[in-house]
Amino acid sequence: MLRTSRPPSVHSTNTELGDPFSAHLRPPPGETEPDRQLRLQQEAEAKRISDSIDEELKQDAKRISKRKQDVKLLLLGQAESGKSTLQKQFQLMYNPNSLEEERLSWRPVVYYNIVRPIRRIFEVVDAYAELDYDDPESVIGTPDSVGIGSSSGDHSIDSTTAEREISTLRLRLSPLLTTEASLAERLSGGNAAAAPSAKGNLLVRSGWQLLGKGKRDRTSYGGRNSLDAAPRRSDDSGKADTDKLIEEVAAILSACKDDVRELWEHHHVRKLREKRRLRLEEWAEFFLDNITRVSSSGYIPTTDDILHARIQTMGVAEHIFDMSLHGRTVTWHLYDVGGARGQRHTWVPYFDDASAIIFMAPVSAFDQYLEEDPRTNRIDDSLQLFTNICSHRLLKHAHLVLFLNKTDVLQAKIARGVRVNKYITSYGDRPNEFDSVVNYFRAHFTQVHKRNNESMRVLYTHLTSVVDKKATHSVITNVRDSIFRVYLQSAALV
Numbered sequence: 001m002l003r004t005s006r007p008p009s010v011h012s013t014n015t016e017l018g019d020p021f022s023a024h025l026r027p028p029p030g031e032t033e034p035d036r037q038l039r040l041q042q043e044a045e046a047k048r049i050s051d052s053i054d055e056e057l058k059q060d061a062k063r064i065s066k067r068k069q070d071v072k073l074l075l076l077g078q079a080e081s082g083k084s085t086l087q088k089q090f091q092l093m094y095n096p097n098s099l100e101e102e103r104l105s106w107r108p109v110v111y112y113n114i115v116r117p118i119r120r121i122f123e124v125v126d127a128y129a130e131l132d133y134d135d136p137e138s139v140i141g142t143p144d145s146v147g148i149g150s151s152s153g154d155h156s157i158d159s160t161t162a163e164r165e166i167s168t169l170r171l172r173l174s175p176l177l178t179t180e181a182s183l184a185e186r187l188s189g190g191n192a193a194a195a196p197s198a199k200g201n202l203l204v205r206s207g208w209q210l211l212g213k214g215k216r217d218r219t220s221y222g223g224r225n226s227l228d229a230a231p232r233r234s235d236d237s238g239k240a241d242t243d244k245l246i247e248e249v250a251a252i253l254s255a256c257k258d259d260v261r262e263l264w265e266h267h268h269v270r271k272l273r274e275k276r277r278l279r280l281e282e283w284a285e286f287f288l289d290n291i292t293r294v295s296s297s298g299y300i301p302t303t304d305d306i307l308h309a310r311i312q313t314m315g316v317a318e319h320i321f322d323m324s325l326h327g328r329t330v331t332w333h334l335y336d337v338g339g340a341r342g343q344r345h346t347w348v349p350y351f352d353d354a355s356a357i358i359f360m361a362p363v364s365a366f367d368q369y370l371e372e373d374p375r376t377n378r379i380d381d382s383l384q385l386f387t388n389i390c391s392h393r394l395l396k397h398a399h400l401v402l403f404l405n406k407t408d409v410l411q412a413k414i415a416r417g418v419r420v421n422k423y424i425t426s427y428g429d430r431p432n433e434f435d436s437v438v439n440y441f442r443a444h445f446t447q448v449h450k451r452n453n454e455s456m457r458v459l460y461t462h463l464t465s466v467v468d469k470k471a472t473h474s475v476i477t478n479v480r481d482s483i484f485r486v487y488l489q490s491a492a493l494v
């Protein structure tokens with residue numbers, strides 16, 4: 001047994017025995033009544049502060065212990081794989097009001113998603129005009145040319161007429177094209193890192209739609225290891241300016257919507273698309289196909305528009321939802337990450353307490369290359385990334401779900417006759433049909449999982465098109481149930 005002795009510095013009367021602080025608390029000798037009142041007041045205030053600190057610590061401890069029971073779901077995958085779109089679907093199901101509040105903020109994104117492709121159309125028209133305006137087939141093969149037979153070419157049209165028509169449209173659309181830089185500036189909040197890439201992708205911190213608003217709902221922004229700071233908020237005067245800008249763009253677009261439609265439907269542009277000299281992303285095609293509606297005055301983005309709108313995520317955004325199942329409410333933290341190569345280092349701080357991962361692989365991307373590394377096929381990159389995720393030691397116990405996404409785009413490409421074996425030579429002479437292609441890609445991802453499955457976990461795979469509300473809500477319910485099952489099992493073991 002330990003023997004203790006009082007420190008020699010403490011001299012005390014019997015009542016102070018063992019309490020080194022009592023000497024400090026004793027009223028000073030000769031204390032007057034006003035001094036005594038003041039001292040008592042100060043002591044009461046000190047106690048109030050101390051009690052409130054104790055209470056805060058208690059609440060913190062409660063929050064931390066509750067947070068440990070929360071579900072943390074990471075959405076991972078390369079850029080453009082559909083992570084933010086899936087996040088919007090979660091938001092629609094579990095926090096529809098917040099999507100409602102953001103609705104108008106999607107207008108500049110939709111406009112940017114129209115203006116940028118129009119510039120791209122003119123660039124491609126220029127690139128091929130020198131050879132033969134009327135006959136893109138005469139163009140010497142590009143890496144992407146697939147040699148599909150011409151189906152609707154009208155060779156009787158005089159090429160100089162086509163050239164003249166397109167020049168006129170270019171002139172008429174020039175006011176619209178000049179808005180591109182201001183829209184980019186508006187969306188990026190003046191962030192230099194968010195400047196548009198060569199392809200026109202704007203790198204913007206997720207949650208940008210709440211900039212300048214008084215509140216952020218339950219969305220917060222990646223800040224672990226201080227890799228990401230909170231987003232900048234524009235002040236009210238800035239917001240008034242930017243809103244004026246959006247109204248101006250809306251007015252310009254409304255005035256030239258027929259020209260946009262004429263350009264998009266022009267036989268020369270159609271031919272360039274058929275020959276695959278002009279390849280626009282799915283969102284660009286979606287908004288150009290809907291140009292009359294989207295450019296009408298008083299336009300408010302529909303939910304479908306929001307699901308199709310494209311803006312590239314920067315850093316990590318946390319979205320929080322409460323979900324109830326079997327009478328139990330559990331808080332879910334959804335982490336939507338930026339998928340471009342330069343963004344992937346921001347993921348790791350979120351790995352060690354992840355309960356589940358949804359890995360998104362866009363299967364339609366077999367004929368595309370990474371914007372950040374044009375030599376890498378996007379399916380190859382997805383497989384490589386999936387290998388890293390499956391074998392990552394911090395993620396060993398996370399529930400693993402794979403979405404083979406953009407199946408609708410894959411279906412359309414195959415229907416247009418794009419051959420998979422032209423880009424994925426190992427596909428060989430298997431049939432160029434949807435089921436066969438999907439099964440081939442699925443087998444590759446399954447193989448990666450099998451080879452990197454030390455912890456013997458199950459891989460749950462879904463074929464998805466996350467712009468489809470009904471189908472995606474059913475998949476989300478399925479994924480939620482499977483994550484909950486594991487969650488309840490592990491909770492029972494605690």
Ligand SMILES: Nc1nc2c(ncn2[C@@H]2O[C@H](COP(=O)(O)OP(=O)(O)OP(=O)(O)O)[C@@H](O)[C@H]2O)c(=O)[nH]1
Pocket residue numbers: 077078079080081082083084085086282283307308309310311312313314337338339340405406407408409464465466467
């Ligand atoms: N047609 C179709 N479009 C999709 C699908 N999934 C996503 N998209 C579209 O593809 C674009 C890119 O999707 P995002 O959700 O922004 O991709 P992301 O994975 O968040 O990309 P980063 O933020 O750059 O990592 C958006 O315009 C979406 O509307 C799909 O299944 N089908």
Ligand SMILES: [Mg+2]
Pocket residue numbers: 083084085311312313336337338339
């Ligand atoms: Mg994103």
